[in-house]
Amino acid sequence: MNLVSGGNFRELWSHHSLPDHKDMTLDFLDRLRAITPYVLTGTDTASYARDWIGKYEAEPIAVVRPATTAEVSDILALCNDTSTVVVPMGGNTGLTGATLAKGAIILSLERMNTIRDVRKEAKIAIVEAGVILQDLHDHLDGSGLKYPMTFGAKGSCRIGGTLGTNAGGSNVLRYGNTRDLCLGIEVVLADGRILDLMSELHKDNSGYDLRDLIIGSEGTLGVITAAVLKLAPAPKAHATAMVTVPDLSGALQLLNALQERTGGMVEAFEYMPRNYMHRLKAYRPDLVPPLGYDAEHTIFLEIASTIPRDCAEDDTGEIPLTTHLEDALGTMFEAGLVLDAALAGSEAQRRTMWEMREAAAEVSTNTKPLVINDLCLPVDQVAAFCDEAIARIRRLDAGAVDCTVAHLGDGNVHYTVYPSKDNGELSDKIMETVEDIVQEMHGSFSAEHGIGISKLSSMRRRKSPVALDVMRAIKASMDPNGILNPGKVLP
Numbered sequence: 001m002n003l004v005s006g007g008n009f010r011e012l013w014s015h016h017s018l019p020d021h022k023d024m025t026l027d028f029l030d031r032l033r034a035i036t037p038y039v040l041t042g043t044d045t046a047s048y049a050r051d052w053i054g055k056y057e058a059e060p061i062a063v064v065r066p067a068t069t070a071e072v073s074d075i076l077a078l079c080n081d082t083s084t085v086v087v088p089m090g091g092n093t094g095l096t097g098a099t100l101a102k103g104a105i106i107l108s109l110e111r112m113n114t115i116r117d118v119r120k121e122a123k124i125a126i127v128e129a130g131v132i133l134q135d136l137h138d139h140l141d142g143s144g145l146k147y148p149m150t151f152g153a154k155g156s157c158r159i160g161g162t163l164g165t166n167a168g169g170s171n172v173l174r175y176g177n178t179r180d181l182c183l184g185i186e187v188v189l190a191d192g193r194i195l196d197l198m199s200e201l202h203k204d205n206s207g208y209d210l211r212d213l214i215i216g217s218e219g220t221l222g223v224i225t226a227a228v229l230k231l232a233p234a235p236k237a238h239a240t241a242m243v244t245v246p247d248l249s250g251a252l253q254l255l256n257a258l259q260e261r262t263g264g265m266v267e268a269f270e271y272m273p274r275n276y277m278h279r280l281k282a283y284r285p286d287l288v289p290p291l292g293y294d295a296e297h298t299i300f301l302e303i304a305s306t307i308p309r310d311c312a313e314d315d316t317g318e319i320p321l322t323t324h325l326e327d328a329l330g331t332m333f334e335a336g337l338v339l340d341a342a343l344a345g346s347e348a349q350r351r352t353m354w355e356m357r358e359a360a361a362e363v364s365t366n367t368k369p370l371v372i373n374d375l376c377l378p379v380d381q382v383a384a385f386c387d388e389a390i391a392r393i394r395r396l397d398a399g400a401v402d403c404t405v406a407h408l409g410d411g412n413v414h415y416t417v418y419p420s421k422d423n424g425e426l427s428d429k430i431m432e433t434v435e436d437i438v439q440e441m442h443g444s445f446s447a448e449h450g451i452g453i454s455k456l457s458s459m460r461r462r463k464s465p466v467a468l469d470v471m472r473a474i475k476a477s478m479d480p481n482g483i484l485n486p487g488k489v490l491p
Contacts, residue, residue, distance in 0.1 A: 028082055029062060035074045038065040038111065048106050052093060053365050056453065058102035060087070067111045069186060069194060069225045075107060076223065077192030079483050087485050088219035090161025091132065093153040095361070095372060096452025098165070098218050098488050109160045112225060115139050123231040124183065124200055129160025129224050136229075145231040148175040148267075152358035160224045166216035168448030170268045170357065173409035175232060177448070179215050184228035187214055189221075190479040200228050213474070218450050219485040221478045235267075235304035237311035239325040240344040240353055244295040248383035248408070250337040251299050254329075255409060261328050262303050269409035270300040270357050271382070276405045279363045280356060287356045290342035290349075299408070300357050302350075360405045360414060369422040371430050372454075373415040375438050376447035382406060382413055385437055392433050393417055397426060412447040428457075435462055451489045460491040 033039050040048075040063040050057040061084070066072045079086050085104035092099055099106070109130040116126040123145060127136060133154040136147050149162060151169035161167075163185065167178045175181060184199035197211050214221050245251045248271070255269050272280075277293040291298060303325055305311055310321040322343060332338040344350040365372070377385055386404055393400050399420030406413040417430050435445050435458055445458045459468070471490055475482075 028078075028084065031078055032062065032064055032075065032105075035078070036064065036066050036071050038067070039063070040065075045106070048089065048092065048099075048108065049101070051095075051097060051099065053095065056097040056100040058100055060101035060104055060106045063106040063108055065108045065111045069112075069188065072107070072112075072188045072223055072225055073192045073194055075192075076188050076190060076483075079105065080191045080481055083481055083483065085483050085486060086223075088160070088164065088223045090129070090158035090164065091153065091156045093157045093161065094165065094450065094452060095365075095374075096450050096454040098450055098452030098485070100453060100487075107223060109158060109223075109225070112160075113158075116226070118143065118145070118231075120145060122200065123233075125229045125231055126198070126226065127159055127229060128226050129158060129163070131159045133157050133159065133162065140231070140234070144234055146234040147181070147229055148232050149178060149181060152361050159227060159229070163215050163224050163227060164218050165448070165450035168407065168410070168412060170270060170407060172407060172412070172448075173269055174264070174267045179212055181230045182211065182215060182227055183230055185211050185214060185224050186226040187222040187224055190481065190484050195222065198226065198228055216450070218452065218489050220475060220489050221484065223484075233306045235311075236306050236308070237319050237321045238267075238302055238304045238344075238350060239319070239322045240302045240350045241300075241325060241329065241341055242289060242291055242353055243299045243301060243329065243341045244291055244339040245297045245299060245337060246339060248297060248386075249380075250332075251297065251408060252379060253337050254299070254332050255301075257332065258301070258303060258325075258328055262305075262324065265303045265305055266301065266409065267304045268300065268302040268357075269407075271404070271406040271408040272298045272300055272357065273386075273404050274298075275401070275403050276360070276363070279366075279403055280359065283363045283366050284356075284359050287352065287359065289356060290353075291340055295339070300353055357405070364403050364405065364414065364416045367418050369419050369427060371417040371419065371427050371434075373413070373417070373431070373434050373445070374447050374449040375413050375415065375434070375443055375445055377411045377413060377438065377441050377443040379408065379411040381441045381443070382408060382411060385413065385441060385443075386415075388437050389415065389434060392437065393430055396429050396433065397421075400430070411443075431458070432461070453488060456488075456491045459489070 045060050045063045048063045049059050087099055087101040087104045087106050089099045089106050089108045112128040112130040114128045118125045140146055148171045149169055150171055162178050185197050187195040258266050274296050281293045305321050329338055329341045390402050397419050401418050403416045419426050438445055445462055446455055
């Protein structure tokens with residue numbers, strides 16, 4: 001994503017006609033409360049009115065918290081009839097301003113938090129959109145199955161939000177994005193009609209794929225209320241390490257070698273360079289990396305297996321999977337492609353390594369002003385991007401510094417720039433410079449966070465005009481009154 005701190009979100013919204021909540025009648029709120037009594041107004045909406053990094057804030061008309069799909073249907077029908085703007089909200093953990101609700105009601109799915117069913121033989125979970133990701137993980141613990149989506153906000157993000165943004169995370173390398181992990185969804189359309197796409201099928205080629213259209217649409221085409229999620233066998237053993245490498249070319253050779261040696265068991269392959277590790281030291285001194293803070297290139301990696309022969313302790317008490325990783329790293333060390341390595345010797349050490357990576361959002365957003373980029377590149381272009389980006393940016397601002405952390409296995413780079421001064425024009429130039437490099441390398445300016453408000457300018461500059469025309473036509477067809485999260489995604 002591209003998010004510039006200190007910008008004026010009101011300017012971004014000035015092109016969209018939204019009702020003023022002062023004109024809202026008490027009759028509307030009474031009709032809303034007739035559907036569900038769980039309606040908040042005034043100061044009671046404060047925790048919903050502001051995004052978690054404090055960039056976007058606006059008091060909504062109300063926050064309505066339905067408990068059933070039928071209630072969501074009635075709410076949207078009412079809002080459509082009265083031309084009232086609706087902003088769907090999951091856990092409010094986004095970074096793009098997608099839940100800003102100026103002159104709108106917020107439709108929070110937090111009360112729709114039931115895990116309806118887990119079917120072990122079919123390897124599916126049927127869940128409501130308000131289920132917290134970590135709660136689903138905990139529910140599956142001990143079942144022999146897992147839902148393999150994971151990232152730093154898992155303790156507060158909700159399934160509906162991950163579907164709305166097609167979230168990624170640290171296990172995409174092995175399991176894919178949210179779209180890849182979803183078989184079906186239930187969606188309430190702008191006029192209140194319920195679109196039942198709760199398929200449990202792995203193959204269904206019966207017309208346009210409406211499921212995949214709505215996943216990633218950030219609540220602009222409909223409100224997701226439930227989903228059928230694909231589960232995977234829970235690993236019986238993990239081997240986890242932090243490794244320093246001389247360069248990113250060597251890191252990719254290490255990744256490819258591990259994939260070949262393990263038959264594709266690499267679950268995470270994360271890049272944590274020196275500029276990130278130094279910020280980790282400053283903002284999370286409780287997390288001490290085993291190889292120190294000063295290595296130029298650190299990789300956090302994990303392999304996992306369900307195969308008994310990999311997971312059962314041998315006569316020496318060692319787990320074969322760990323031995324397998326040690327042997328692979330030793331071979332790469334002899335070849336000069338690994339400089340040093342530290343393997344997690346316990347579950348506690350493994351969790352600490354994960355926490356170092358999952359602290360990235362906290363660590364990288366602590367300094368203002370900042371320009372946040374969530375981009376994707378061909379995996380063999382990440383090193384060139386990192387070198388070129390800071391060089392070009394310092395031609396604009398000699399005092400700028402940067403911080404990088406990346407899902408190196410899938411090419412997703414979280415690249416944050418801290419300009420030397422809080423100047424909107426300078427920040428815009430930095431954002432556009434990053435976009436230029438990404439475009440030259442045939443990448444994307446948006447990888448896993450969504451578009452929201454913060455990337456509208458990027459959409460305008462970089463997205464094909466034909467693609468935008470098609471998207472606008474779809475939006476107009478599915479939401480002719482424009483009540484669903486207007487001013488987001490489409491410039």
